[in-house]
Amino acid sequence: MRDVAQAFVPGHVTGFFTVDLAEDPTEAGSRGAGLALSEGVTVTVRPSEDRELRLNGEAVSVAAVHNVLDALRAGGQVRAVTDLPVGAGFGVSGAMALGTALAANAVFERGLSAYELATIAHGAEVQADTGLGDVVAQRHGGVPIRLEPGSPQVNKMDAVPERSRVEYVTDGEVPTAEVIGGDTDLITQAGTQSLSDLVRDPTLSTFVETSRRFARETNLLTEWVHDVVRDVSAAGGEATMGMLGQTVVALGTGLSDAGYDPSVCQVDPTGATLLAPPTDPTLPE
Amino acid sequence: MRDVAQAFVPGHVTGFFTVDLAEDPTEAGSRGAGLALSEGVTVTVRPSEDRELRLNGEAVSVAAVHNVLDALRAGGQVRAVTDLPVGAGFGVSGAMALGTALAANAVFERGLSAYELATIAHGAEVQADTGLGDVVAQRHGGVPIRLEPGSPQVNKMDAVPERSRVEYVTDGEVPTAEVIGGDTDLITQAGTQSLSDLVRDPTLSTFVETSRRFARETNLLTEWVHDVVRDVSAAGGEATMGMLGQTVVALGTGLSDAGYDPSVCQVDPTGATLLAPPTDPTLPE
Numbered sequence: 039m040r041d042v043a044q045a046f047v048p049g050h051v052t053g054f055f056t057v058d059l060a061e062d063p064t065e066a067g068s069r070g071a072g073l074a075l076s077e078g079v080t081v082t083v084r085p086s087e088d089r090e091l092r093l094n095g096e097a098v099s100v101a102a103v104h105n106v107l108d109a110l111r112a113g114g115q116v117r118a119v120t121d122l123p124v125g126a127g128f129g130v131s132g133a134m135a136l137g138t139a140l141a142a143n144a145v146f147e148r149g150l151s152a153y154e155l156a157t158i159a160h161g162a163e164v165q166a167d168t169g170l171g172d173v174v175a176q177r178h179g180g181v182p183i184r185l186e187p188g189s190p191q192v193n194k195m196d197a198v199p200e201r202s203r204v205e206y207v208t209d210g211e212v213p214t215a216e217v218i219g220g221d222t223d224l225i226t227q228a229g230t231q232s233l234s235d236l237v238r239d240p241t242l243s244t245f246v247e248t249s250r251r252f253a254r255e256t257n258l259l260t261e262w263v264h265d266v267v268r269d270v271s272a273a274g275g276e277a278t279m280g281m282l283g284q285t286v287v288a289l290g291t292g293l294s295d296a297g298y299d300p301s302v303c304q305v306d307p308t309g310a311t312l313l314a315p316p317t318d319p320t321l322p323e
Numbered sequence: 324m325r326d327v328a329q330a331f332v333p334g335h336v337t338g339f340f341t342v343d344l345a346e347d348p349t350e351a352g353s354r355g356a357g358l359a360l361s362e363g364v365t366v367t368v369r370p371s372e373d374r375e376l377r378l379n380g381e382a383v384s385v386a387a388v389h390n391v392l393d394a395l396r397a398g399g400q401v402r403a404v405t406d407l408p409v410g411a412g413f414g415v416s417g418a419m420a421l422g423t424a425l426a427a428n429a430v431f432e433r434g435l436s437a438y439e440l441a442t443i444a445h446g447a448e449v450q451a452d453t454g455l456g457d458v459v460a461q462r463h464g465g466v467p468i469r470l471e472p473g474s475p476q477v478n479k480m481d482a483v484p485e486r487s488r489v490e491y492v493t494d495g496e497v498p499t500a501e502v503i504g505g506d507t508d509l510i511t512q513a514g515t516q517s518l519s520d521l522v523r524d525p526t527l528s529t530f531v532e533t534s535r536r537f538a539r540e541t542n543l544l545t546e547w548v549h550d551v552v553r554d555v556s557a558a559g560g561e562a563t564m565g566m567l568g569q570t571v572v573a574l575g576t577g578l579s580d581a582g583y584d585p586s587v588c589q590v591d592p593t594g595a596t597l598l599a600p601p602t603d604p605t606l607p608e
Contacts, residue, residue, distance in 0.1 A: 149524050199425055
């Protein structure tokens with residue numbers, strides 16, 4: 039057993055998605071596309087008798103994280119820290135689940151592979167009804183395109199080969215469970231169409247365009263998001279809704295140019311990863 | 324058309340591998356495992372009438388790169404820069420092919436996806452007889468395990484969820500084509516066994532151990548490599564041969580501890596990626 043392990047998992051904003059249910063939670067999931075963000079969640083796991091979970095210093099209960107710890111037969115103190123808005127469509131619960139899986143595997147020396155750990159985190163998130171595609175996208179990094187649903191051991195991925203500055207503003211939350219538990223035929227139909235169009239032209243511009251159409255066609259677009267996106271377009275920028283949140287994401291300086299005061303980050307090219315052990319002084323810069 | 328685009332592709336040392344031939348070069352390839360390295364190749368592509376390819380300032384001809392440019396119907400000036408030893412098992416040709424694909428796609432706005440570009444680079448490298456698994460591993464980053472051969476669009480991946488300092492020394496080259504063109508049954512048999520053992524315990528220690536056994540059983544181990552690996556073991560470290568090169572890689576401070584003066588880098592968690600456009604002043608740090 040090790041004293042401590044740390045993982046960083048990027049945030050993930052979804053542009054469009056489908057709902058692909060299945061009996062087996064590791065085969066359930068979603069197709070779609072999004073942006074992995076350099077803002078993310080840092081998860082630190084230490085061994086302890088009792089389970090303890092904190093997010094930004096406050097005790098929280100996150101079902102997906104508990105499911106992960108159950109699957110790894112791990113106690114442990116889990117500390118998650120993030121600057122991302124919580125419950126606003128940035129995949130914080132998925133990041134906590136995946137970061138916990140990576141760090142707990144290291145601390146308790148469970149000997150699981152990267153994809154096995156992502157499968158556990160994905161299944162945990164699906165079972166908790168808190169997400170369908172974030173964990174897969176967060177493991178991958180970049181601008182992931184989820185061609186086939188399910189865990190990284192069964193799905194099929196691609197990606198948009200671009201980087202960008204990303205700006206976002208947010209104004210509250212849309213509970214994931216309500217949407218993915220409701221009538222999802224319209225969502226899956228629109229998501230499938232957007233996916234097909236993005237695959238034909240895998241660029242960031244087309245990602246934003248197909249995402250915006252998805253938000254309109256699924257009626258998920260709120261009035262507030264609609265107005266902000268319109269302002270960005272009027273200023274010559276590209277923006278769309280971050281699913282599922284009261285959130286607008288823009289490429290480049292889209293929101294700043296439209297007079298907003300956004301948070302700023304960029305596309306994270308790496309995906310979820312263990313951080314260098316704080317105790318390893320041998321790592322070069 | 325853009326003025327310039329740049330990509331970074333990590334080096335890749337192979338620990339063990341199989342040779343899986345197929346009619347279609349995108350389905351041919353190899354299973355196995357290796358380390359993606361923070362030392363890699365930076366490729367810069369600019370439009371130009373004539374093709375021009377330079378490696379560290381010197382004009383070179385690299386078949387895999389020409390194949391990539393052919394596939395993308397691209398002219399262009401390609402400048403590759405690396406601190407890695409060339410022809411010593413660090414995947415420099417694969418890195419040049421993949422970096423050229425990413426950067427040329429951006430410059431000439433070909434609109435291909437990340438996996439399509441990796442497929443082109445993989446096929447180009449296979450057709451040039453210069454590698455079977457590097458491009459796939461370099462696209463992935465980390466400590467990639469190639470479970471099934473072929474391009475990223477048909478293969479199956481996993482990874483060892485660990486980071487480490489990596490040290491290496493090198494003493495000349497072993498031509499890839501001679502080995503992968505020769506009798507490969509023994510290689511594939513030993514590689515399959517090592518893969519199976521690593522999948523059972525996907526840790527860095529087991530990676531080194533299974534790689535060392537592969538080098539012995541395939542008779543690819545040279546006397547020089549054997550002696551260096553023995554020195555590292557005697558000093559309590561873990562080292563193995565970098566395939567296919569007169570190269571020894573060690574985890575942590577293995578080579579330093581044994582009295583060598585190695586090059587030092589670390590596992591690269593990211594994989595091949597476009598670099599921020601030098602002309603984009605909006606990117607945050």
